[in-house]
Amino acid sequence: AVMRGVPQLLSRARLVRAGFSASEPVLAVQAGILQPDKFTQTFVQIRGLKSSKVIYQAPLTAVDIADSGKQLKQELEAIVGPGNVSSGESVVLQHGQDEGPHPGKSPDIVVFPSSTGEVSEVCKICTRHNVPIIPYGTGTGLEGGISAVEGGVCVNVSKNMNKILQIHQEDFSAVVQPGISREMLNQEMRADGLWFPVDPGADASVCGMCATGASGTNAVRYGTMKENCLNLEVVLADGRIIHTAGIGSRPKKSSAGYNLTSLFLGSEGTLGIITSATICLHAIPESVAAAVVGFPTVQNAVDTVVMTLQCSVPMARMELLDEVQMKACNEYSGLSYPETPHLFLEFHGSESEVESQTETVRDIAADNEGGEFQWAVQQEDRTKLWTARHRAYYADIALRPGCRSLTTDVCVPVSALPDLVTATKADIAENGLIGPMVGHVGDGNFHTMLLFDPADPEEFRKCKEVANKMARSAIALGGTCTGEHGVGQGKMALLEEQFGKDGIDVMRQIKGALDPQQLMNPGKVFSRN
Amino acid sequence: MALKVLVGCKRVIDYAVKIRIKPDKLGVVTEGVKHSMNPFDEIAVEEAVRMKEAKLVNEIIVVSCGPAQAMETIRTALAMGADRGIHVEIPLGQMDTFQPLHVSKVLAKLAEKEKVDIVMLGKLAIDDDANQTAQMTASLLDWPQGVFASKIDKTDAGLEIIREVDGGLETIRTTLPAVLSADLRLNEPRYATLPNIMKAKKKKVVKMKPADLGVDMAPRIQVVSVEDPPVREAGQTVSDVDDLVAKLKDKGFSSA
Numbered sequence: 001a002v003m004r005g006v007p008q009l010l011s012r013a014r015l016v017r018a019g020f021s022a023s024e025p026v027l028a029v030q031a032g033i034l035q036p037d038k039f040t041q042t043f044v045q046i047r048g049l050k051s052s053k054v055i056y057q058a059p060l061t062a063v064d065i066a067d068s069g070k071q072l073k074q075e076l077e078a079i080v081g082p083g084n085v086s087s088g089e090s091v092v093l094q095h096g097q098d099e100g101p102h103p104g105k106s107p108d109i110v111v112f113p114s115s116t117g118e119v120s121e122v123c124k125i126c127t128r129h130n131v132p133i134i135p136y137g138t139g140t141g142l143e144g145g146i147s148a149v150e151g152g153v154c155v156n157v158s159k160n161m162n163k164i165l166q167i168h169q170e171d172f173s174a175v176v177q178p179g180i181s182r183e184m185l186n187q188e189m190r191a192d193g194l195w196f197p198v199d200p201g202a203d204a205s206v207c208g209m210c211a212t213g214a215s216g217t218n219a220v221r222y223g224t225m226k227e228n229c230l231n232l233e234v235v236l237a238d239g240r241i242i243h244t245a246g247i248g249s250r251p252k253k254s255s256a257g258y259n260l261t262s263l264f265l266g267s268e269g270t271l272g273i274i275t276s277a278t279i280c281l282h283a284i285p286e287s288v289a290a291a292v293v294g295f296p297t298v299q300n301a302v303d304t305v306v307m308t309l310q311c312s313v314p315m316a317r318m319e320l321l322d323e324v325q326m327k328a329c330n331e332y333s334g335l336s337y338p339e340t341p342h343l344f345l346e347f348h349g350s351e352s353e354v355e356s357q358t359e360t361v362r363d364i365a366a367d368n369e370g371g372e373f374q375w376a377v378q379q380e381d382r383t384k385l386w387t388a389r390h391r392a393y394y395a396d397i398a399l400r401p402g403c404r405s406l407t408t409d410v411c412v413p414v415s416a417l418p419d420l421v422t423a424t425k426a427d428i429a430e431n432g433l434i435g436p437m438v439g440h441v442g443d444g445n446f447h448t449m450l451l452f453d454p455a456d457p458e459e460f461r462k463c464k465e466v467a468n469k470m471a472r473s474a475i476a477l478g479g480t481c482t483g484e485h486g487v488g489q490g491k492m493a494l495l496e497e498q499f500g501k502d503g504i505d506v507m508r509q510i511k512g513a514l515d516p517q518q519l520m521n522p523g524k525v526f527s528r529n
Numbered sequence: 530m531a532l533k534v535l536v537g538c539k540r541v542i543d544y545a546v547k548i549r550i551k552p553d554k555l556g557v558v559t560e561g562v563k564h565s566m567n568p569f570d571e572i573a574v575e576e577a578v579r580m581k582e583a584k585l586v587n588e589i590i591v592v593s594c595g596p597a598q599a600m601e602t603i604r605t606a607l608a609m610g611a612d613r614g615i616h617v618e619i620p621l622g623q624m625d626t627f628q629p630l631h632v633s634k635v636l637a638k639l640a641e642k643e644k645v646d647i648v649m650l651g652k653l654a655i656d657d658d659a660n661q662t663a664q665m666t667a668s669l670l671d672w673p674q675g676v677f678a679s680k681i682d683k684t685d686a687g688l689e690i691i692r693e694v695d696g697g698l699e700t701i702r703t704t705l706p707a708v709l710s711a712d713l714r715l716n717e718p719r720y721a722t723l724p725n726i727m728k729a730k731k732k733k734v735v736k737m738k739p740a741d742l743g744v745d746m747a748p749r750i751q752v753v754s755v756e757d758p759p760v761r762e763a764g765q766t767v768s769d770v771d772d773l774v775a776k777l778k779d780k781g782f783s784s785a
Binding site for chain 2: 184187188190191192193194195283284285286379380383
């Protein structure tokens, strides 16, 4: 496509959404041609070429197209300040790439607003210019959720909006801005006996965790983001600011109105920008014990988990590491565990509760061919015991220096776990891949780190195939194609499979109602039609 | 046989806070800024509590010198497992001239008064980085000192202490009573839990003034100025290796 007289910023976005394909030759002319009628019609004249294509767009201000890109930047600078708008190469590059294996696309401009009001104005400007909006927290996602597939403006809400707005100790709740991460919040509260337990592994933004519906190792006892979020302040594409549970509301329960909090939790930036979250806090447990035990097979380990849950032992963490993962951990951290599936466990409660829980689980493990049951209470000893689990990801990358990992994420009913794990391991072996496995077994959720050489597209293709097969099996077993990482770009087809056409159409209708111009994080979760 | 421990805790600006210099350049802004217990003191308290859990110690007295807010620090130590507290009140206006020598004199007097066997401190405070109090307290009491401790064990004769020094680890033995200071790797402190925070409210805290202990508060050190480190200058982009080498030569980093 040859595009002259039209700034790249707007032409790519505008022409794509107007239906032009990238290979279509287009010459567009400047100024003087824009007399849009009230509703949406704009006519681009093709100089020297015959074309009858008419583009329907959102209302334009009567402005010279050539200046539109510059105009957009100026309008944004007027809101957030010139120091908080950047289209520098390294800045946009950083804001288009998350920590997953998919190469991300850079946005055209990054803005750093300092308040919800500024976010609202930024959205209004982008709406007027018909430019995509991509919310950005800490960039620690794994599914390409921040990739600016249609270009646009990336709104980094964590750099300047990083206050803990309120902590309500007696009510066990806190209100935080997007720049606050889980670790920052817990450090702030450490002397007050409170903590925020949802731990996705990365030091993610709490609001980002709301956007992806994040979970973590503690979910079996404390729940995921969905169970720990009371209210969200959200800015919609048109700049409206709403509070999903009511303005300033933070009761433990409510029957008032539609459950908008649930709607925005896990919407991955496709419905609005989360500018503050009211989250639930929990009491730091009086006593914590950690334990590690090995099993001959995954089935033994999962049986132990199922029986433990059936005995109502309130486990805080139950993690399964398969033998490939244990080998990686041994090599990386200099440990000497037997190379068999292991369970890593954590118990929370009063001293006597923890003791009795540990005893119960020790017995169940022994009944299921469990090996040596190592356990610890002291902080440093627990840290040492869990080293293998904490460093699992790095241990995997070290198995093949220079490789990257396609991290899968499926969740099934716990009873279906052993079969799926066995089938997956067979599939990985058949394809000649290395895929260590770590699972939040208490939730039926597991991850395989499929290693690939970034310079070998065939290997990456095999990894994708294995991942897709796993997701499809999970759906067939009554599970979900993504337990905690989100859909992003890579799992859009799987979502259709999981929900069926009608289910996805309802999602499309909701998006159409809240984001008619399709500006919020395009190209994610589900396709336009 | 069970020992009595006096643990010193200081209330300092929280380590995560961005420090700002006061306009008069004589100190840093403390008003409205988050404060918490000096991290090395947390480690000291934790060690005392572990010794009590191992039945080596039967009483932990925590002491803090400072304004009214020092009570929060004392309560945190009580929530971690100390038995009772002493708050040596220093009015807010006098905090600028309250220096390690004064603290040492206070601790020495209290150690004698309470007849303790161990004075346990953090190796330094993260606001002044002085690393003097433990050493001066030991000197005033004429007690042995085990500072920068990364491991403390009880022996028949007294204590065996492993210290972190520049060259590695040094193991020393001391008799009791002794003054110890905690280094980073001594332990990982526990978090105060809600039930313990509630119990701590009922534990006794006695208030007193330095004058009650006969300590003269006149400063020996005058702070002349406090300044920010120099602002980081923009870097220079070099076009190729020859350019880099030429620049290194210009700045005197290469003699070739």
